Amino acid sequence: MTPVAEQRTAEFLDALGAAFGDGTLVKLKLGGYHGPEEGLKSAEGRKVALKGGERLSIVWRYQTRDITKNYEIGGALALLRQGLAKDFRSARLSTTVFDLTFERNGDKVRLKREEVAGREAAPVTHDRAKDxxxxxxxxxxxxxxxxxxxxxxxxxxxxxxxxxxxxxxxxxxxxxxxxxxxxxxxxxxxxxxxxxxxxxxxxxxxxxxxxxxxxxxxxxxxxxxxxxxxxxxxxxxxxxxxxxxxxxxxxxxxxxxxxxxxxxxxxxxxxxxxxxxxxxxxxxxxxxxxxxxxxxxxxxxxxxxxxxxxxxxxxxxxxxxxxxxxxxxxxxxxxxxxxxxxxxxxxxxxxxxxxxxxxxxxxxxxxxxxxxxxxxxxxxxxxxxxxxxxxxx
Ligand SMILES: C[S@@+](CC[C@H](N)C(=O)[O-])C[C@H]1O[C@@H](n2cnc3c(N)ncnc32)[C@H](O)[C@@H]1O
The missing domain is CATH 3.40.50.150 (Vaccinia Virus protein VP39)
Known part of the structure; x- marks a missing residue:
C-alpha cells in the first residue's frame, strides 16, 4: 500500500477504536473479500460485554456458515489492519454520529464520511452462548x-x-x-x-x-x-x-x-x-x-x-x-x-x-x-x- 493508503487505513481504524471506546459504535461491515480463506465472503462487527470485559465481536460470514469470534479491541484493530490492506476491498463503519466508508482499489484507498443524525448506538449485548x-x-x-x-x-x-x-x-x-x-x-x-x-x-x-x-x-x-x-x-x-x-x-x-x-x-x-x-x-x-x-x-x-x-x-x-x-x-x-x-x-x-x-x-x-x-x-x-x-x- 502507498503511504497515503496506509494513513487512510489508520484513520479508519482510529475511528473504529474511538467509537468502540466512547460507546458510539453501531456496527462495522467488511466486504469484497478476495483473500485466501475459502468460502469467506464478508464480516460484521459489534461491541459485546463479556465476563472478561468488552470485546469486538466479529461474525465471519462464510458461504455455508457463520463463525463468531470475540476480540479485545487492540487485537481486533491489528487483525483488521492486515485484512484491510490485503483481503477486504470495502468496509463501512457506522456510528451514532457518522458513517465512514473505506474503499480499496489495488494500492489506493478512498475514505468517505457522511454525518448522520438521530441514530442510536447498538445495545451492547452479552455473549449469547452464555445464555x-x-x-x-x-x-x-x-x-x-x-x-x-x-x-x-x-x-x-x-x-x-x-x-x-x-x-x-x-x-x-x-x-x-x-x-x-x-x-x-x-x-x-x-x-x-x-x-x-x-x-x-x-x-x-x-x-x-x-x-x-x-x-x-x-x-x-x-x-x-x-x-x-x-x-x-x-x-x-x-x-x-x-x-x-x-x-x-x-x-x-x-x-x-x-x-x-x-x-x-x-x-x-x-x-x-x-x-x-x-x-x-x-x-x-x-x-x-x-x-x-x-x-x-x-x-x-x-x-x-x-x-x-x-x-x-x-x-x-x-x-x-x-x-x-x-x-x-x-x-x-x-x-x-x-x-x-x-x-x-x-x-x-x-x-x-x-x-x-x-x-x-x-x-x-x-x-x-x-x-x-x-x-x-x-x-x-x-x-x-x-x-x-x-x-x-
Ligand atoms: C440417529 S441415533 C440418535 C441418537 C440420539 N438420540 C441423538 O439424537 O443424538 C439413533 C440411535 O437409536 C438407536 N436405536 C435404534 N433403534 C433402537 C431400538 N429399537 N432400541 C434401542 N436403540 C435403538 C441406534 O443404535 C442409534 O444409536
Whole structure:
C-alpha cells in the first residue's frame, strides 16, 4: 500500500477504536473479500460485554456458515489492519454520529464520511452462548467430542449443540409443568451418544429437579462410553442401559423422549410412553420407511397420483402421514398433541417434534379419532401403521 493508503487505513481504524471506546459504535461491515480463506465472503462487527470485559465481536460470514469470534479491541484493530490492506476491498463503519466508508482499489484507498443524525448506538449485548441452557464449558460436552479443550463448540458440532440447547429450552418448561410427585423418571429411547440425555439431565439437576434419567441404547459401546462419562461427571442419577426400546421396562416412567430414533423405533418409544402412562412423550422422528413402503404398495386415492408418482413428494407425504397418524394415535390414547419444527431445517431436515402431554381425554372422542385414522389410511393407501399394531388399535 502507498503511504497515503496506509494513513487512510489508520484513520479508519482510529475511528473504529474511538467509537468502540466512547460507546458510539453501531456496527462495522467488511466486504469484497478476495483473500485466501475459502468460502469467506464478508464480516460484521459489534461491541459485546463479556465476563472478561468488552470485546469486538466479529461474525465471519462464510458461504455455508457463520463463525463468531470475540476480540479485545487492540487485537481486533491489528487483525483488521492486515485484512484491510490485503483481503477486504470495502468496509463501512457506522456510528451514532457518522458513517465512514473505506474503499480499496489495488494500492489506493478512498475514505468517505457522511454525518448522520438521530441514530442510536447498538445495545451492547452479552455473549449469547452464555445464555444457552447448556453452557459450552461443560466437561461432558468435551468428552462427547462437541467442544475443544478451551470449551469452544467445534465448527462441526454447531448444529448438534444448537439442537440440544433448543430441546432443553423446549423440554424444561414441559417437565416443570409436571407435578413434582409425578416426576420420577425420564427415559431417553435410542439415546445414541447421549447428547440430549446429558444435556437434559445436567440442566434439570442444576435447576433443582430431583429426577432419575435413563438412556436406552442398542449399541453396547455407546452405553459403556456414556456410563463412563456420567460417572466422571458425578451424575449419580443418570444411567444408560443396553437393549432395545421394546424390551425396556419403562413402567413408572414419567417422561419418554426419543430424538431421531430410527424409523419404527420412534413408534416403539411412543408405545412405551403410552403403556407407561407417561405424563409427557416427546419424539423427533427420523426416517419414515414403514409408511412409505405401505404407501408404495397400497392404493392411494387416485387424486393424489399426480403427487405420489414423484419420489420426492412421496417421501414428504410419507413423513407427514406417518407423523400425522402418530399424533392421532397419541390423541386416541389420551394425550394433547402438538407437532412443530424445533429448529430451522437448515440445521437438520429431521426437525419435526411431536409433543404429547397427558390430559386424560382418552376415550372421549375415541370413535371420531378412529374414523379419522381410517380415512387418512384409505386416502394415502396405508394398510397398517406400525404403531397401530403395537397399540392394538
Ligand atoms: C440417529 S441415533 C440418535 C441418537 C440420539 N438420540 C441423538 O439424537 O443424538 C439413533 C440411535 O437409536 C438407536 N436405536 C435404534 N433403534 C433402537 C431400538 N429399537 N432400541 C434401542 N436403540 C435403538 C441406534 O443404535 C442409534 O444409536
Amino acid at each position: 444457552r441452557p447448556v453452557a459450552a464449558g461443560k466437561p461432558w460436552l468435551r468428552s462427547l467430542g462437541l467442544t475443544d479443550a478451551q470449551g469452544r463448540v467445534l465448527d462441526s458440532a454447531q448444529d448438534k449443540y444448537r439442537q440440544i440447547n433448543k430441546m432443553v429450552e423446549i423440554f424444561a418448561p414441559l417437565i416443570q409443568a409436571i407435578p413434582k410427585e409425578r416426576l420420577k423418571r425420564i427415559v431417553d429411547m435410542g439415546a445414541g451418544k447421549g447428547y440430549l440425555t446429558f444435556a437434559l439431565y445436567d440442566y434439570l439437576a442444576g435447576n433443582g429437579f430431583d429426577v432419575e434419567m435413563v438412556g436406552v441404547e442398542l449399541r453396547q459401546s455407546l452405553v459403556e462410553l456414556c456410563n463412563g462419562i456420567a460417572r466422571d461427571n458425578g451424575f449419580a442419577r443418570l444411567r444408560f442401559v443396553e437393549g432395545s426400546i421394546l424390551d425396556h421396562d419403562a413402567s413408572g416412567a414419567s417422561v419418554v423422549i426419543a430424538l431421531h430414533a430410527c424409523d419404527t423405533a420412534t413408534d416403539d418409544a411412543i408405545y412405551k410412553g403410552i403403556a407407561a402412562g407417561a405424563e409427557l412423550i416427546a419424539v423427533a422422528p427420523c426416517c419414515h420407511k414403514q409408511v412409505r413402503r405401505e404407501m408404495e404398495a397400497g392404493r392411494a386415492n387416485a387424486e393424489l397420483e399426480f403427487l405420489l408418482k414423484h419420489g420426492v413428494f412421496l417421501e414428504r407425504q410419507a413423513e407427514m402421514v406417518t407423523d400425522g397418524l402418530r399424533a392421532l394415535m397419541l390423541e386416541l390414547s389420551g394425550y394433547k398433541t402438538r407437532v412443530f419444527e424445533f429448529v430451522p431445517d437448515a440445521h437438520t431436515p429431521k426437525n419435526v417434534l411431536i409433543v404429547a402431554q397427558k390430559d386424560g381425554r382418552a376415550g372421549r372422542d375415541r370413535d371420531a379419532v378412529l374414523t379419522r385414522i381410517a380415512d387418512v389410511k384409505r386416502t394415502f393407501g396405508v394398510g397398517r401403521h406400525y404403531l397401530e399394531g403395537l397399540l392394538g388399535v
